[in-house]
Amino acid sequence: MAGVYIHIPFCRKACHYCDFHFSTSLKTKDSVLNGIHLEALQRKESIADQEIKTIYLGGGTPSLLSSSELENILDAIHTHYSVSSTPEITLEANPEDITDAVVKSWINLGINRLSIGVQSFNEDILTWMNRSHNSTQASSSVKTAQNAGISNISIDLIYGVPHRTPKDWMNELKSAIDLNTPHISAYCLTIEPETVFGKKAAKGAVLASPSAASSAEFIALVERLKDDGIHFYEVSNFSKLGFESKHNSNYWNRADYLGLGPGAHSFIDGTRSWNISNNALYAKGVKTGLPVSQSETLSSIDSYNEYIMTNLRRREGINPKLITANYGVTLSQNFKDILTRYEASKDLLIAENSIKLTQNGFLLADRIASDLFLTHD
Ligand code: SF4
Numbered sequence: 001m002a003g004v005y006i007h008i009p010f011c012r013k014a015c016h017y018c019d020f021h022f023s024t025s026l027k028t029k030d031s032v033l034n035g036i037h038l039e040a041l042q043r044k045e046s047i048a049d050q051e052i053k054t055i056y057l058g059g060g061t062p063s064l065l066s067s068s069e070l071e072n073i074l075d076a077i078h079t080h081y082s083v084s085s086t087p088e089i090t091l092e093a094n095p096e097d098i099t100d101a102v103v104k105s106w107i108n109l110g111i112n113r114l115s116i117g118v119q120s121f122n123e124d125i126l127t128w129m130n131r132s133h134n135s136t137q138a139s140s141s142v143k144t145a146q147n148a149g150i151s152n153i154s155i156d157l158i159y160g161v162p163h164r165t166p167k168d169w170m171n172e173l174k175s176a177i178d179l180n181t182p183h184i185s186a187y188c189l190t191i192e193p194e195t196v197f198g199k200k201a202a203k204g205a206v207l208a209s210p211s212a213a214s215s216a217e218f219i220a221l222v223e224r225l226k227d228d229g230i231h232f233y234e235v236s237n238f239s240k241l242g243f244e245s246k247h248n249s250n251y252w253n254r255a256d257y258l259g260l261g262p263g264a265h266s267f268i269d270g271t272r273s274w275n276i277s278n279n280a281l282y283a284k285g286v287k288t289g290l291p292v293s294q295s296e297t298l299s300s301i302d303s304y305n306e307y308i309m310t311n312l313r314r315r316e317g318i319n320p321k322l323i324t325a326n327y328g329v330t331l332s333q334n335f336k337d338i339l340t341r342y343e344a345s346k347d348l349l350i351a352e353n354s355i356k357l358t359q360n361g362f363l364l365a366d367r368i369a370s371d372l373f374l375t376h377d
Pocket of ligand 1: 010012013015019020022060061117
């Protein structure tokens, strides 16, 4: 099972926390879209032997493209690749772009899943983050999409917002649950240096929530969603049964995927590559044949570390037998003390065929994963 990711690097406004690759200028839009068409053609042999089961239009803000621009991109994928007859096709959409007519046009293009960037239902928080939508649009956009005919919807939420009270967070969760979407993604606010928040933080502003408050919001999130039959299957992803993201599951299963567009990453046959994160240079490079990507072939140690990092964050956890078979590492010997310590602190559940994080362990997922990493020396 393989997937295609297409990165649309344009946004209306720069959200103050965001360090993805995007531009608020649309000056290079036409040349970037031409570049994506060309790149789809140029790289068709790279994944020619595989059926494409998922297509993901991410960004940036792909919903700011017109229906005909989206149609041209999807046509290029269908023309140059062997797409399954029932692909999952996801579009990341921002609330302000969603109208009945637009959603119906997306459905006509075969788009069958939306990931809507709600982030918060609180007007003050949306303004503070510099989002383009307001709290009314946060809810109404989801209802509009549902009424227009798309039920497979995920909404994004952000937790760890400073100064938000537990009561306000519970109100946010109620607003999310009331929309009855089968999938919710929730990310902890992180302050990245090259963002507006990062620059303010460097001058002393307090923009990150204390970790105890973020942890409390995460626990409340897991518990509240569980009450409504929405279970977490990865540290940032929650769904009703059968509505897990196929595209993201593909990444975590280390299946091949092709990334098109500026800043897009690919993973094919054990080699990871990433396109240049510059719109003008990407468009020029694709057109003139200049290289637009760099690549690295993962060593066995890199592959093992990636497996630990991605799979420890999943509900199923890591599989010690598979690790021994694939990477020659016996966790119970190589990491005996670390496993014993985290089991004693009730952060890990250790069984013969799986090692899983407990609910508290998920709060330490990155630290526990890095304690289980192999090093190159
Ligand atoms: S809309 Fe999304 S990609 Fe664009 S700046 Fe905001 S968070 Fe980043």
